[in-house]
Every structure is written in C-alpha cells, then in structure tokens.
Amino acid sequence: MDRNQATGLFLISALLLVYLFFFSPKTEPEKNKTQPTTTTAAKVAVPTPGLAPEAKPDTAAGPVRSIELKNPELTLNFSTQGGRVVAVRLNKYKTFFGKPLDLFDAQSARFNTKFRTTGGQTIDFAGLNFSATEPTPTPDGGQQLAFTAPVGGGTVTQTYTVPKAGYEVKYNLKLNGVAVAQEPLTFTFQDNVRQTEQDLKQNRNHTTINHYLATDDPGSLAEASEKPEEMKIATPIKWAADKHDFFVAGFIADSQPFANGTFNSTVDLADSTFIKRLSTTLALPVADVTSAAGGQYRFFFGPNQFNLLKSVAPNFDRNVYLGWGLFRWVNRFVVLPVFNFLEQYITSYGVIILLLVVIIKLVTWPLTYKTYESQARMKVLKPELDEIKAKHPDDQVKTQQETMKLYQQFGVSPLSGCVPTLLTLPILFAMFQFFPNAIELRQQPFLWAPDLSTYDNAIHLPFTLPYLGSHISIFTVLMTISTLFMTYQSNQMNTAAMQGPMKFYSYLMPLIFFFVLNSFASGLTWYYLVSNLVTLGQQALTRSFVNDTKIRAQLEANKVKNKDKKPGGFQARLAEAMKTAQERDAQAKKPGKA
Numbered sequence: 001m002d003r004n005q006a007t008g009l010f011l012i013s014a015l016l017l018v019y020l021f022f023f024s025p026k027t028e029p030e031k032n033k034t035q036p037t038t039t040t041a042a043k044v045a046v047p048t049p050g051l052a053p054e055a056k057p058d059t060a061a062g063p064v065r066s067i068e069l070k071n072p073e074l075t076l077n078f079s080t081q082g083g084r085v086v087a088v089r090l091n092k093y094k095t096f097f098g099k100p101l102d103l104f105d106a107q108s109a110r111f112n113t114k115f116r117t118t119g120g121q122t123i124d125f126a127g128l129n130f131s132a133t134e135p136t137p138t139p140d141g142g143q144q145l146a147f148t149a150p151v152g153g154g155t156v157t158q159t160y161t162v163p164k165a166g167y168e169v170k171y172n173l174k175l176n177g178v179a180v181a182q183e184p185l186t187f188t189f190q191d192n193v194r195q196t197e198q199d200l201k202q203n204r205n206h207t208t209i210n211h212y213l214a215t216d217d218p219g220s221l222a223e224a225s226e227k228p229e230e231m232k233i234a235t236p237i238k239w240a241a242d243k244h245d246f247f248v249a250g251f252i253a254d255s256q257p258f259a260n261g262t263f264n265s266t267v268d269l270a271d272s273t274f275i276k277r278l279s280t281t282l283a284l285p286v287a288d289v290t291s292a293a294g295g296q297y298r299f300f301f302g303p304n305q306f307n308l309l310k311s312v313a314p315n316f317d318r319n320v321y322l323g324w325g326l327f328r329w330v331n332r333f334v335v336l337p338v339f340n341f342l343e344q345y346i347t348s349y350g351v352i353i354l355l356l357v358v359i360i361k362l363v364t365w366p367l368t369y370k371t372y373e374s375q376a377r378m379k380v381l382k383p384e385l386d387e388i389k390a391k392h393p394d395d396q397v398k399t400q401q402e403t404m405k406l407y408q409q410f411g412v413s414p415l416s417g418c419v420p421t422l423l424t425l426p427i428l429f430a431m432f433q434f435f436p437n438a439i440e441l442r443q444q445p446f447l448w449a450p451d452l453s454t455y456d457n458a459i460h461l462p463f464t465l466p467y468l469g470s471h472i473s474i475f476t477v478l479m480t481i482s483t484l485f486m487t488y489q490s491n492q493m494n495t496a497a498m499q500g501p502m503k504f505y506s507y508l509m510p511l512i513f514f515f516v517l518n519s520f521a522s523g524l525t526w527y528y529l530v531s532n533l534v535t536l537g538q539q540a541l542t543r544s545f546v547n548d549t550k551i552r553a554q555l556e557a558n559k560v561k562n563k564d565k566k567p568g569g570f571q572a573r574l575a576e577a578m579k580t581a582q583e584r585d586a587q588a589k590k591p592g593k594a
Helices: 003-022 200-205 326-343 349-363 365-380 382-391 396-410 419-423 425-437 474-493 500-517 522-545 548-561 569-589
Strands: 037-040 066-070 074-079 084-094 100-104 109-116 122-124 143-151 154-162 168-176 185-193 207-213 218-220 229-233 237-244 247-253 261-266 276-284 295-303 459-465 469-472
Touching: 066 143, 066 154, 074 154, 074 295, 084 109, 084 247, 084 295, 100 247, 185 237, 185 247, 200 207, 207 229, 207 261, 207 276, 237 261, 237 276, 326 349, 326 425, 349 365, 349 522, 365 522, 365 548, 382 396, 425 522, 469 474, 474 500, 474 522, 500 522
Parallel strands: none
Antiparallel strands: 037 229, 066 074, 074 084, 084 100, 109 122, 109 185, 143 154, 154 168, 168 295, 185 276, 207 218, 207 237, 229 261, 237 247, 247 295, 261 276, 459 469
8 A cells, every 4th residue: 555545544534533523413513503592511500300399280170180092102191280291102112121112201201381371470280280071082093182271260271182093192272261471381391311222321412402493494402412501592493302312202383383492401420310301491472372273283202213204394304313414415315215225125124234235335336446446556556666766765755756757657646546435435424323323223133233223242341441331342343353354455455565653553443443333333333344345345356357467558558648748737736846845955955054
C-alpha cells in the first residue's frame, strides 16, 4: 500500500471514528435555528424518585374505579380518577427479559390536565372522580368509553375510542358550559421509563422526546445526554412523542395544533428502576375544547416501526432515527425498501442481512473494481516509483515532484483509489443508524445471537473493561479477524507494503473498531462480517480480470499520448505547491540565512 492509499485509509478511518463518537443518534441537526425555542442543560432540577403527589379525587361520583379495554395489540387500563389512561400494555411484545411489555403503568407515568375558570379557580383533572359510561361498541368494531365530571355549572367530558385493531386511540376533550378563562389548558405527561432491552445504556440513549411543529419542522431533546435537558417551544405543535428506544407514546392534535410546549428529560445514574425521566407539557387551545365538536386528539401507543408510523401523522416516522441528511436519505429510500422487500419472502433476519450485503456489494462493484484497478496500476508502476525513491533518498520534496510527474506521464491519479471508497461511505454510515434502530431485528435470533438488535453476549467476563464492557461479542471478534486478514492481504498485494508507524496503524484500526463495536447491535457486526467475506471474494474474482501485462501496455500508451501534455487541474496546483516549497527550502539553506 503506497503513501497515497495509506493516507486515504487514514482519512476514511478517522472519519468513521469521528462519526461513531460524535454523530451517533442525537438531536436532529435539521432544526430551524430561528425557531423561538430555548434549550438548557444544567438549570433543570432532577426530580425526586417517583411521581409527584396528586390531588385527591372528589368521590361524589362514587368510589374510584378501574376499567380495562383491549384489542389484539393493546391492553389499556383507565381510571375514573382524572378520567385518564393509567397503564398501557403492548400485547404482542415482551421485554428482553421475557416479561410483558408495559409501555407505562400507574407507578411509572401519569397524564393530567388543568385549566382555570373565569373566577380564578384551578381545575385539576387528577382531583376529579369522573363518572364513566359502560364501554360501547363503535360501528367499525372498536370500543368507546366516556368520562364526565360536573365543573362550575357545566361538564367536562373525555371520550376514548379504542379501535378494533391497531395502536391509535382517539381522544376527545369537551368543556360544555364551563366558565373557562381565555387561556390554554395545560396537558402534562410524566413518563419514568423502565429498561426493556438488554443494553441499558443504549436503551437510555435512544430514549427522548420528539416533536413536530405546525411549520413542518422536527425537533427533539438530546438523546444521549445524561444531563438535565429542557426545550421550550413558543409556536404551535402538531404532535409530541416519548420515544422509548423501540416503542412510542405519542399525543397528536387533529383539530387544532397545541399552542406551545415544554419538554424535559433527566437521568439519575443511581436509579436502578427508571433509566430516564421524561416530562411533556402542552397547551390546548380553549377555542378547540369548548367548540361543539370538542378538541380532537389521538394517542399512539405502539412499536417504533417506520412503515407503521409514517401513516400516523405528518413526519411521525421521524421517531425512527435513520441518521441525518444524506444518511437518512440512504436508509429511507435505499436500505429500507430493499430490507422490506426481502422480509416478504425470507423469515430469517440473519439471512436477510446477508442478502442485503450481497445486493449492496453487487451495486457498488463498479466502484470497488475502480479501486482494485487503481491498485493494479500502482503495482505495475512500482519499479519506476522505487527508482525515484532511490534517486532522491534524502529529498522528499524532489521525490514527490518526480512521483507526481510520473503519475501525469502515465495518466494515473493518486486519488483514484480513494474516491470510489469515499463514495461508498454514505452506505457505511447509514448502517450504523439502521441496525440499532430497526425494531424488525428486535428479539430476532440468528446463530448464537438471541437478539440481532443488541450485542451477542455469549462470552461473559468476570470483570468490566473500559469501552469493552463485561462481555465479548462473537460476531465482533469474527468481524475483527476478517478485517485483520483483509489488511494483511492488502499489504501483501499493494504497490509497496507500508513500513513503520503506518503499517502498525493499518493493523491497529481493526482492533480499535473491535472495542468500539463490541456493544453495537449484532445485526450490524454480522453485516460487516459478511461484507468482509464478500469483499475478499470480490478481490479474488477481480484479480482474475485485472491483467498486469495489459495494464502496462495501457500505461505505456498513456505515456506516449501525454508526452507533450502539461499537467492541469489538481496535479498542476500540487506540482506548483511542491516547487514553491522546494524554492523556499533552497533559499533558507543559503549562507547567511537564519
């Protein structure tokens, strides 16, 4: 591997490491910076464990009752205290530990609504014991439940409609004849999130509050932050959602947008019960809830699955983090369609990933072939390059000048081997976001991995190492071995094997990635293992097409063609820079110069 290729490898590896450490899933960078919002990271006090005490209900309507409604996807528990949803279970899912998956319950979360009357009295739904109707069937086979409470000479009615199937629950709030002050009602959702996945850190870092403005602008709290976070939105909001890694609890405005909102998150690393505490406050327009139809809203309680979420509300699919910018585009319009197509015919997700690799490798083979062809050209030119180095052993500037001149004569670009590789980087980076966030891989076993959405921990360590943890992922080990073999083979094949620090670096990078990727989703490391194996096969096949004799003949023809041609573009600028550097060094070496 020559210096130019080594430099290219170094830059690519550096970009990858920077992306891993600084551009892993965090706040979407696409927010409008002119949006009237504020974000703080240190001013929000960490709440005490548990939920804040609430007002005792007025029991005039009788004792507090609990009511359960179910469909194939959801089990919802309602309470007449506040007339609210108090617990949601996702019937088709389990936690990583095999327990029923409760999105939240009475001990971990709480909905509440407050408003003021024209007389200045604060009405707190949590202090009202609503009377409840018996669940009634809807024309489409669902169920409807209504809660009513008398307030100030009028009534507050909350109506929930649970569908025959699905994860969306309609919610209607109507204030009839209530002397309500002309200021928005306050809707709050406190959500203390429990661990549901194997990797607590990933579970916490993928948990956040997302929102979408009426101006079609998305936003979210920082996911990976362990500091208190707060965001205040002063403009209308279409929806807000608590994203729990692979699941979502969302609240959507269908009639009028929420007037404004405030979102908070805190983390207490000493708390073994709740991995992150989320708090959402939304302002409900008075005109909406006092209209003849009442305020019309929807809850979404369900899996964080792209194809499901994209039909819920505008850009609700942004709760599935697919990266930002170009990487999100690659995942949404390239990776996901291919993945979903393969899902229709193949049940093993490990096999789907294998086929995904093969398809991507076939599509990008022309770029890969260009890289191999460039390496072959450099290999053929090795005698001339060695001659230049021997001719100027102590003059690096002169060596570089003559090397660039040689490249120009034979029509060889020193960047031609790096550019094709750089063009494949969007797919490489896109995969880092796709696999850890794809619920399709959750609890899908393959070989020794019980769950492709998290690391395989077949090897447990009796101690914990920095960056490595207390486990060793077998997929990551095999990926690292295959990468080291590819590095060795590349060093043997290429023009001039790297020496000294650069050679050491070429073997060090796969070891660094072993530590970085050991706790990543096993679906990702399986993808890279297969990718390495396919690449080795491509190299062997490509070598059978690349003939050194033909390449030498082509280069000689280029030399004749370019005999009187002056260098232009990048090569000309580089040659001029080298000449200037050489003249400056010569001037500095003259007697009398400092």
